[in-house]
Amino acid sequence: MKKDEVPQDLSSLGKITKEVCYATDSDGKYVTELSSGWEVKITALDTAWGDIQKRVAAAKQQVLEGKASPLLFFMEYRLMDVAILAGYTGFWKWQVKRHLKPEVFNTLSDNKLQKYAEAFNTKVDDLKTMTVHED
Known part of the structure; x- marks a missing residue:
């Protein structure tokens, strides 16, 4: 070119x-x-971001229906998976998977919630309510 x-x-x-x-x-x-x-690249990026927005919305719906904890929403929102979140928090992957269950998440200590909040760059209260503040 x-x-x-x-x-x-x-x-x-x-x-x-x-x-x-x-x-x-x-x-x-x-x-x-x-x-x-470049128009082709712009279209590809817009499509990818559209898919991410759908995943975030689906995760939020799962949390609202009581099928998942708010961790799922923030993982999708921050483009993380279980392994990445485990690395940021120091929890084992199996622990993160367990904490994705609402009944387990609701019993987590403030110390554990704080680790998750720090990983997602948010506050514990915002973590619990799925409140996102733009950076």
Whole structure:
């Protein structure tokens, strides 16, 4: 791709960051050029974020129906899985899985809840009520 053909399709990330692409200059040598986005990549990212939003909504519904603890909601919201959350909290994976059950979550000590709250960058009260404060 030539330097003047590097895509500049504005995306939501294009307002925050630019991507370095390699292109050829007029002499045919490779140079770096900044791109604010590319339509195909924008579509793929929008689709992926849409899927994530659906997973967060489904997790929230499971919590509201009493099928899962608020940990599931925050795991989806923060793009974590059991292994990642276990790593952040110091709990074993089997413990995190157990804490995903509402009846177990409701008996957790304040100390354990605080570890989860810190991992999700929130407060214990917000953890219990699934309240999200944008950073």
